[in-house]
Amino acid sequence: MTEVVYEKDADLSIVKGKKVAVIGYGSQGHAHAQNLRDSGVEVVVGLKPDSKSIAKALEAGFTVLPTAEAAKWADIIVILAPDQFQRHLYKDDVLPNLGTGKTLLFSHGFNIRFGYIEAPEGVDVILVAPKGPGHTVRREYVAGRGVPIIAAVEVDASGHAWDTAWSYAAAIGGLRAGGIKTTFTEETETDLFGEQAVLCGGTSQLVQYGFEVLTEAGYQPEIAYFEVLHELKLIVDLMWEGGIAKQRWSVSDTAEYGDYVSGPRVIDPSVKENMKAVLADIQSGAFATRFINDQDNGAPEFTALRAKGENHPIEETGRKLRALFAWKQQDADYTDGSAAR
DSSP states (O other), X not given: OOOOBOGGGSOHHHHHTSEEEEEOOSHHHHHXXXXXXXXXXXXXXXXXXXXXXXXXXXXXXXXXXXHHHHHHHOSEEEEOSOHHHHHHHIIIIIGGGOOTTOEEEESSOHHHHTTSOOOOTTXXXXXXXXXXXXXXXXXXXHXXXXXXXXXXXXXXXXXXXHHHHHXXXXXXXXXXXXXXXXXXHHHHHHHHHIIIIIITHHHHHHHHHHHHHHHHTTOOHHHHHIIIIITHHHHHHHHHHHHHHHHHHHSOHHHHHHHHHHHHHHSOHHHHHHHHHHHHHHHHTHHHHHHHHHHHTTOHHHHHHHHHXXXXXXXXXXXXXXXXXXXXXXXXXXXXXXXXX
């Protein structure tokens, strides 16, 4: 059975005895930095001089240093910049300031797994990945809870890399919920697959197709929106609470029966074969190469695909409909268009 590590199993004093530089102050960066500070860790935030996040970090009371200075100062360098920027930031600012005994920490293994970043000898390379968005990581910490984490050690130069990883995981609140050992390869490949095949790509495409089928059949777009998008959260919440079994137990017999007889018609065996092809592209590095090459060329494919998705009819329907909800929740981090990107 998989071993689960909790706060009692970690030594918080390890990371409290280190100087930590959090590179990046976006979704994960702000959560890690604030949680670390609240756990008594000495933290600075490292950002490029033109970063839009400087004002937010300063407002939150952090010392903000240029990335190179932060890396030079720190014992633990936490790289939380977007995947496509990490290798440039690492080469220009971090690598020249890496010395024996320092630790590189990531929350996603992309650049290590696909060889875009290689650490010099004498440097520990670890991963502490919360299984939730940064805003949830922060919110749960403040509430006295935590988001589960997975941890990995790629290079244990010091002989104590695992102790550092668990100490850091405790400091950001992850071990309140529990931590599980993984590898950089397993974390990267399963994370990319989950995003593409189910959580983001698979779900988004399923919702869009469902909306198109209903509206093309003549049903009101507002009704279609409720049925294929709005209620999705209710179903996923039930799955999150008690698995697929609880979701099926909670819905009507009609819905449960339809689940059994119609689900396999929509998500048929060919979908599983397509998922295997997606996984193969991830494992071979084909997806990483496509993504990085597009980013290096100015992201024309990414930009075009984003625009296409934002212009889908379900988006306009949703904007108009949500504006009518008496109980709507404004998500400032989305509506101001800054924190997530």
